[in-house]
Amino acid sequence: MRRVYLDHAATTPVHPEVIAAMLPHFHNSFGNPSSIHSFGRESRQAVDEARELVAKILGATAREIVFTSGGTEADNLAIQGVALAKKGQGRHIITSQIEHHAVLDACKYLETQGFAVTYLPVNAEGQVQIADVLAAIRPDTILITIMHANNETGALQPIREIGRLAKEHKITFHTDAVQAVGSIPVNVDDLGVDLLSLSAHKFYGPKGIGVLYIRNGTKLKPLYHGGGQERKLRPGTENHVGVIGLAKALELATTEMDTKQAKIKALRDKLMGGLLAIPEVKLNGHPEERLPGNVNVSIRYVEGESLILSLDMQGVAVSSGSACTSGSLDPSHVLLAMGLSHGEAHGSLRLTLGQDNTEEDVDYVLGILPPIVLRLRQMSPLYHKR
Amino acid sequence: MNSYNEKVMDHFKNPRNVGSMDDADGIGEVGNISCGDIMRIYIKVDGEERIADIKFQTFGCGAAIATSSMVTEMAKGKTLDEALVMNNKDVASSLEGLPPVKMHCSNLAADALHAAIKNYREQKLGHKDISDAAEAHTH
Numbered sequence: 458m459r460r461v462y463l464d465h466a467a468t469t470p471v472h473p474e475v476i477a478a479m480l481p482h483f484h485n486s487f488g489n490p491s492s493i494h495s496f497g498r499e500s501r502q503a504v505d506e507a508r509e510l511v512a513k514i515l516g517a518t519a520r521e522i523v524f525t526s527g528g529t530e531a532d533n534l535a536i537q538g539v540a541l542a543k544k545g546q547g548r549h550i551i552t553s554q555i556e557h558h559a560v561l562d563a564c565k566y567l568e569t570q571g572f573a574v575t576y577l578p579v580n581a582e583g584q585v586q587i588a589d590v591l592a593a594i595r596p597d598t599i600l601i602t603i604m605h606a607n608n609e610t611g612a613l614q615p616i617r618e619i620g621r622l623a624k625e626h627k628i629t630f631h632t633d634a635v636q637a638v639g640s641i642p643v644n645v646d647d648l649g650v651d652l653l654s655l656s657a658h659k660f661y662g663p664k665g666i667g668v669l670y671i672r673n674g675t676k677l678k679p680l681y682h683g684g685g686q687e688r689k690l691r692p693g694t695e696n697h698v699g700v701i702g703l704a705k706a707l708e709l710a711t712t713e714m715d716t717k718q719a720k721i722k723a724l725r726d727k728l729m730g731g732l733l734a735i736p737e738v739k740l741n742g743h744p745e746e747r748l749p750g751n752v753n754v755s756i757r758y759v760e761g762e763s764l765i766l767s768l769d770m771q772g773v774a775v776s777s778g779s780a781c782t783s784g785s786l787d788p789s790h791v792l793l794a795m796g797l798s799h800g801e802a803h804g805s806l807r808l809t810l811g812q813d814n815t816e817e818d819v820d821y822v823l824g825i826l827p828p829i830v831l832r833l834r835q836m837s838p839l840y841h842k843r
Numbered sequence: 844m845n846s847y848n849e850k851v852m853d854h855f856k857n858p859r860n861v862g863s864m865d866d867a868d869g870i871g872e873v874g875n876i877s878c879g880d881i882m883r884i885y886i887k888v889d890g891e892e893r894i895a896d897i898k899f900q901t902f903g904c905g906a907a908i909a910t911s912s913m914v915t916e917m918a919k920g921k922t923l924d925e926a927l928v929m930n931n932k933d934v935a936s937s938l939e940g941l942p943p944v945k946m947h948c949s950n951l952a953a954d955a956l957h958a959a960i961k962n963y964r965e966q967k968l969g970h971k972d973i974s975d976a977a978e979a980h981t982h
């Protein structure tokens with residue numbers, strides 16, 4: 458059976474060149490980077506080089522790069538770290554209703570610790586409005602955290618504009634760029650961010666390694682304490698194999714990015730067109746301002762998990778914002794924030810393309826999906842009631 | 844959700860008794876759109892108060908479809924009183940179990956069957972019109 462992976466927003470396979478770059482560091486150059494002997498020095502050098510490379514790609518300096526265990530930790534370090542460092546100045550944080558749970562739940566936790574959080578709404582296309590950000594700013598606002606690209610709809614947020622606003626008001630600005638990095642150009646000065654999170658497994662690197670970029674001068678406290686690694690902001694023996702993998706993956710993803718992403722976008726547009734040709738299917742998110750590999754649609758009268766199972770039976774891997782797949786009783790908070798009805802959110806399907814997808818993959822999916830939709834609709838009492 | 848057993852997947856892939864019934868004697872519907880599962884059951888009752896025919900329509904996840912299919916198979920040929928004794932747990936057991944998260948939200952098929960029987964009996968007593976049934980959501 459043909460297998461088609463269309464869930465690259467969830468994770469990606471590790472690129473063979475990344476594996477090759479990592480392998481020797483498991484057993485040959487395995488030293489602890491903090492050791493002063495030759496084994497340690499080799500690892501230290503590899504970590505330093507990786508840090509330089511990551512910094513260069515992001516337009517940062519090496520000392521502004523802190524390696525973490527992934528996106529979730531980077532988000533938490535940014536949000537809680539700033540809250541801890543600046544609570545004397547103010548206790549108000551601005552974020553949005555469509556953030557990843559790594560951001561939302563960190564903010565919710567801070568609410569239990571005496572902080573106030575404003576969760577900005579989004580428009581029907583899933584984008585934060587700059588006027589809403591401005592209106593939410595208070596004298597005691599210490600942090601704005603808004604994601605670069607949404608993980609469900611791919612919707613791009615006005616990061617540059619928010620960056621300018623934050624600068625004007627001298628408020629620290631963090632962006633969760635976990636979905637953006639590797640898919641679109643990301644430069645910290647261009648975006649005007651003080652803090653930026655990324656995670657290697659979203660761009661063909663290994664899981665469990667990420668970065669928090671911290672602009673020089675940004676006040677931030679560590680969340681835990683131990684050795685002096687990562688300028689004491691993230692102590693613990695470095696995951697040097699992961700670091701090397703992350704740097705290699707980032708280098709590969711950003712080399713000829715335009716060409717690679719143009720190819721992905723062309724396939725995505727074909728897939729999107731084919732899906733929207735099925736009756737009563739609507740696009741979620743912005744038609745243009747979205748990640749090149751992302752399609753998200755709501756298919757009326759059917760439920761997402763049934764769609765996923767049916768597609769999986771034919772080898773196609775996708776995801777949905779239905780409650781059944783979110784592990785809670787409510788469907789996707791992102792789609793609900795955009796004003797979708799519960800029915801539309803339960804019937805949502807996210808397909809995210811990657812570098813290895815082909816035109817045949819798209820044709821295959823467009824061939825098998827309409828009969829699946831028809832079968833589930835014929836089973837659905839809503840379809841008959843309409 | 845990726846832990847459905849073979850029996851559940853069989854009922855999901857090949858659901859028994861799918862469809863609607865123009866001349867149903869009773870119709871029951873449970874669930875609501877906000878939780879993502881809606882099940883509707885149609886029954887045809889014979890002179891001995893047995894379920895002579897049964898059909899279902901379901902909007903919902905794999906478990907919702909599989910339990911609907913299973914309940915129709917279990918109920919067919921039973922008397923109404925026998926069918927009323929079956930509960931959601933029995934349906935899940937006949938499917939050899941459901942993932943724990945599904946036991947609550949998507950395991951409502953026996954309730955839909957009971958609602959259909961109630962609708963049939965109320966009509967017989969002349970209390971209700973069949974067309975009211977679909978509006979009689981529980982939950």
Ligand SMILES: Cc1ncc(COP(=O)(O)O)c(C=O)c1O
Pocket residue numbers: 466467526527528529530532557559604606607608633635636656657665667
């Ligand atoms: C937008 C966003 N933020 C944060 C994360 C969490 O990253 P990680 O899985 O590396 O902890 C993800 C990935 O699931 C994501 O998509």
